[in-house]
Amino acid sequence: MKADAGGARRGRLTTPHGAIETPVFMPVGTQATVKSLRNEALEELGARIILGNTYHLYLRPGHELIRKLGGLHKFMSWNRAILTDSGGYQVFSLSELRKITNEGVRFRSHLDGSEHLLTPEKAAEIQLALGADIAMVLDECIETPAPRDIAQAAVKRTTAWAKRAHTHFLQQAQRNGELSQWHFGIVQGATFADLRRESTQQLLEIDFPGYAVGGLAVGEPHGVTCEMTVVVTELLPREKPRYLMGVGRPEQLADYVALGIDMMDCVLPTRAARHACIYTSEGKVLIKNARYAQDQRPLDPVCSCSVCKRYTRAYLRHLFAAGELTAAILATHHNIHFYLDFMRQIREAIEFGNLAKFSSEVQARYVAGPA
């Protein structure tokens, strides 16, 4: 790790499926694909790591089937790194009739209503079956804003679960002879700085190889997200990777990096693309707008992606207006390029020691909006 004058760090994370330059943004491939992109496109875009969702893959096609077919990398034919979440967040946000006990969380599938029990041990087992390069512990995710007592109880349970998960993951990984997989703890504590610190301290005692900050960017102001993040990163050891889960908007990425975050993921670039929201160096372009009907410029005049090199705004607008799948393909390609290229610029800025300048320029562009 090489630190900037602020908290920003340049690093390299080594996994069984290649090294990853950090800070890194991980495109989300929920159901064993980054929506509307072939793996060939992700490779062209330079993605070194993507995220898979344990909850979805457990329910369909099932982790046992994926294990049998050689693991998630082989199943989806992706030979670069994969991080899987623990399924916790989706259980709490997507499933019905969930019931949390100390044992784990019982829930009904959003697909067919079938009942399932996800425990810390089970979440570890699923991720080992998937063969994730980086696995996450099961944590208790709560709705926000949360009363202090609820947040405190969630921290307590998250720590207890983290201990069990850590032990179980190590045992299982040793048994399988797979000791190169990472397993990260997740800090909870809602928007209470002291609870965040408490959660961090407790997880540090377990001694995970990496730490995530969970339960943020779920509706609270950006300033609060930053405040909670720095409370955690200040306590974390310098040599271990830090992952801020589920962020973020382009204009926020550099802020998180400046607070010492190494890894981020978000559905925003892919989801926004499918809704005709294009990220550009000049801000968001809502490409369905009639003003683009005759606009022969590329989506982003300074972008070097294969979409911007070939297609016009007028054409993309038409494809969206006509409801063509090709619209999602092209827009997603560009948006992922935008995020990954943005991270390349952030890494470069850290190396040159001018992340703060870079960050303020980005902010200015986004406030100004598109040309």
Add this chain to the structure above:
Amino acid sequence: MKADAGGARRGRLTTPHGAIETPVFMPVGTQATVKSLRNEALEELGARIILGNTYHLYLRPGHELIRKLGGLHKFMSWNRAILTDSGGYQVFSLSELRKITNEGVRFRSHLDGSEHLLTPEKAAEIQLALGADIAMVLDECIETPAPRDIAQAAVKRTTAWAKRAHTHFLQQAQRNGELSQWHFGIVQGATFADLRRESTQQLLEIDFPGYAVGGLAVGEPHGVTCEMTVVVTELLPREKPRYLMGVGRPEQLADYVALGIDMMDCVLPTRAARHACIYTSEGKVLIKNARYAQDQRPLDPVCSCSVCKRYTRAYLRHLFAAGELTAAILATHHNIHFYLDFMRQIREAIEFGNLAKFSSEVQARYVAGPA
């Protein structure tokens, strides 16, 4: 043109956007895109010509807009050949409240209910505005099976329209200095051999540079389609291209070629792909079937396309089950490869004088079904 022992012909069609080896299958790009494929993929697949739909492009984004932006090739960034239909078939199948007079056909848009009048002259103008390499005359398409008097009246009107369209197209093209565009007549006559002959003779008098057979493969038995096709091709001059519109199924393509057809188009490979129907050398594979859940073979074991080289049936099945857009992308890519590769084999078979043998082998495989 080089003829096989039967009626099959090997040829080359020269257009302002490159030469096309015939017999050729043209993927359908209704709304200025072949659904779920980037142009880069079509180029990788070796497509030399695609089809655009005048009806759709006229309504959205509008031919005037496309003309203003430099024509359809530039608008969609496709530098190879484009054939556009006349819009007739879509007016008759998609729009509401159509009223046919000798002047043309008045219809309401299926998009917004707006009223439009499509005349033979207008259809020619739209296609000139789009800059099609090959344009088609407006014909009267009737429902089948049709009574003889209806079919006869449609032939009469189609011929009258064809004369007007031919004159107008030449005038406009001369005025624009665009004399390299092709303009094909369309033979009608439903399933009446004598009407088909009459229609052909009348169009031959107009002297089009190429001829299409329309109004077939709309529900009648394959034998009837073939019978009507050969009635027409027997009368057509050897040196001019012949296009059988809207066909066909893989096991039928060689039959049409054997009857002297040079060009075909069909939504089948793309539409079937989106519905999880995969064409393979062993017949159709309905990939959502549970039997493929753990099938680690490629979609088609003998296929050389980039999808078959990388992905498994199990993975494709999962993507379809999960409703992922990536499923349509991969399946469409493979199906178009299948069709274009099939046509390559047909052209090779013609050159070696063994199309009949090739055709019977295909039939046998398709009757046998997938392994």
